[in-house]
Amino acid sequence: MEESVVRVKGVTKDRGSLQLGPLDLDIPSGYVTAIVGSNGSGKSTLINMIMQVVHPDGGSIELFDHKIAGEHQWQLKQNIGYVPEKSWSEQDGETLERIAAFTRHWYPSWNQGLYERLVRLFEINPKQKFNKMSKGMRRKCEIILGIAHEPDMLILDEPSSGLDPFAWKMMMDEIKDYMNRGDRTVLLASHIVEEIKRLADYVVFMHKGKLLGMFEKDQLLDDCKTLWVEIPDWGTDLNHELPGVIAREDERTNVVKIVTLNVTATEQALQQRGWKVVRTAMMELDEIFMHLIQRSAIKK
Amino acid sequence: MWVPIQINENSAEPLYHQIEVQLRSLILSGQVEEGTLLPSIREFASDLKCSVITVRRVYQDLESEGLLRTKQGTGTFVAKVGSDERDRHRRDAVVEAMEAAVDVGMRIQCTKEDLKTIFSEVLDEKFKEIK
Numbered sequence: 001m002e003e004s005v006v007r008v009k010g011v012t013k014d015r016g017s018l019q020l021g022p023l024d025l026d027i028p029s030g031y032v033t034a035i036v037g038s039n040g041s042g043k044s045t046l047i048n049m050i051m052q053v054v055h056p057d058g059g060s061i062e063l064f065d066h067k068i069a070g071e072h073q074w075q076l077k078q079n080i081g082y083v084p085e086k087s088w089s090e091q092d093g094e095t096l097e098r099i100a101a102f103t104r105h106w107y108p109s110w111n112q113g114l115y116e117r118l119v120r121l122f123e124i125n126p127k128q129k130f131n132k133m134s135k136g137m138r139r140k141c142e143i144i145l146g147i148a149h150e151p152d153m154l155i156l157d158e159p160s161s162g163l164d165p166f167a168w169k170m171m172m173d174e175i176k177d178y179m180n181r182g183d184r185t186v187l188l189a190s191h192i193v194e195e196i197k198r199l200a201d202y203v204v205f206m207h208k209g210k211l212l213g214m215f216e217k218d219q220l221l222d223d224c225k226t227l228w229v230e231i232p233d234w235g236t237d238l239n240h241e242l243p244g245v246i247a248r249e250d251e252r253t254n255v256v257k258i259v260t261l262n263v264t265a266t267e268q269a270l271q272q273r274g275w276k277v278v279r280t281a282m283m284e285l286d287e288i289f290m291h292l293i294q295r296s297a298i299k300k
Numbered sequence: 301m302w303v304p305i306q307i308n309e310n311s312a313e314p315l316y317h318q319i320e321v322q323l324r325s326l327i328l329s330g331q332v333e334e335g336t337l338l339p340s341i342r343e344f345a346s347d348l349k350c351s352v353i354t355v356r357r358v359y360q361d362l363e364s365e366g367l368l369r370t371k372q373g374t375g376t377f378v379a380k381v382g383s384d385e386r387d388r389h390r391r392d393a394v395v396e397a398m399e400a401a402v403d404v405g406m407r408i409q410c411t412k413e414d415l416k417t418i419f420s421e422v423l424d425e426k427f428k429e430i431k
Binding site for chain 1: 309310311312314315316340341342343345346349350351352353354
C-alpha cells in the first residue's frame with residue numbers, strides 16, 4: 001500500500017456506553033478515504049482522537065510520521081484542515097472575517113485569494129455573526145476555513161450537514177479541486193452514499209466502535225452484486241453451497257435472488273452447476289454496509 | 301476534454317475493464333484523436349464516479365499498450381496509433397458483434413444453416429438500403 005499520513009495502532013477508548021477499538025487504520029496519502037458508520041458508531045470519536053481533541057486510553061496515533069502528543073503537535077496540525085461535526089459554540093459571537101484574520105496570522109500557508117473566491121462563491125457576508133447565520137451558511141464558513149490555508153490533509157466530519165443541494169454541489173467541486181493536484185489527502189466521515197460514491201477511493205466501515213474493514217471502493221462495488229439465478233430443480237439449499245453468497249430470497253418458483261460479496265467465485269460455482277444468471281445488479285454502499293454488519297454479527 | 305464513456309453498473313464486468321475497453325475503442329476508432337489531452341486522473345474519476353485507483357490503472361494499461369503517453373507535469377495524451385492496429389481493431393469490433401449475434405441464435409436453437417440464411421438475408425436488406 002501507499003505511504004500513510006495517519007497511522008492508528010491498537011487505539012482503544014472507553015466512552016461509557018460505547019467501547020471503541022482496538023482500532024487499526026492507515027490513511028493513505030494522495031487519496032480520499034471515507035469512514036462510513038451508523039450514528040454512534042464512534043467515527044467522530046476516532047476523528048477527534050486523530051485531531052487530539054480526545055485522548056485515547058490505549059494504543060498510538062501517528063500523523064505525518066510523527067507521534068502526536070509532543071512538541072511537533074502544533075506544526076503537524078498546521079498541515080491539516082479540519083471541519084468538525086459540530087460547530088464550536090465558543091465561536092457563536094464571532095464573524096468569518098474575524099476568524100479568518102486570526103487564522104491567517106497563525107497559518108503561513110493561508111491563501112487570501114482562495115479565501116476571497118470561496119466567500120464570493122458561497123455568497124457569505126463575512127461580517128455576519130455566526131449565531132445569526134443559518135446552519136448551512138455557518139457550515140459553508142467552516143468549509144472555507146478548512147480549505148483556505150491549503151493544508152496537506154483535509155479532515156471533514158459530516159461536512160454536508162445543513163447544506164442545500166446547490167451548496168452541496170459547490171462543496172463537492174471544491175473538494176475535487178483541492179484533490180486535483182494529486183498529492184493531498186482527504187479523510188471524510190459521512191453517511192451520504194452519493195457523497196462517498198463520488199469522492200472516495202477507499203471506504204472504511206465502522207459499527208459500534210469496531211472497524212469492519214477497509215476496502216478499495218471500486219473493487220468492493222465490483223465484488224458485491226445481487227444476482228437473480230434460474231434454478232431448475234427447486235428446493236436446493238444454496239446457502240451452504242455457493243462461495244461468496246451471504247443472503248438469498250426466493251423470487252418466483254424457479255428464480256432465486258442472491259447477494260454475493262464475491263461475484264467471480266459465485267458465478268463460477270453457478271456455471272459449474274449449469275444454473276443461469278438472468279439478471280445482475282450492483283449494490284449500493286449502504287446495502288453492502290448492512291450485509292457486512294450482519295456478517296460480523298454472525299461471526300460472533 | 302469530455303470522453304463519452306458509459307458505465308453499466310448492472311454488469312458483472314469489473315469497472316476498470318469497462319472503462320478500459322471503451323477508451324481503447326474510442327482511441328483505435330479515431331473518435332478520440334491523436335494528441336488529445338485526457339482529463340486528469342481525479343477529474344476523470346469524479347466524472348465516472350469511480351476512484352482514482354481505477355482510472356490510474358486504465359491509463360497505465362493503455363500506456364503500456366502504446367495508446368497513451370504521459371508527459372510529466374502536463375498530463376496524459378492520446379498517442380499515435382498505427383494503421384495496422386486500427387484495421388485490426390475494426391475487424392475485432394465486427395467479429396465481436398457477430399459472435400454476440402451467433403450466441404443469440406444458438407440460445408434459441410437455430411442451426412448453422414438457419415443462421416447462414418438469416419445472415420445473407422440481413423446483408424441483402426442492409427446493402428439494398430445503401431443503394
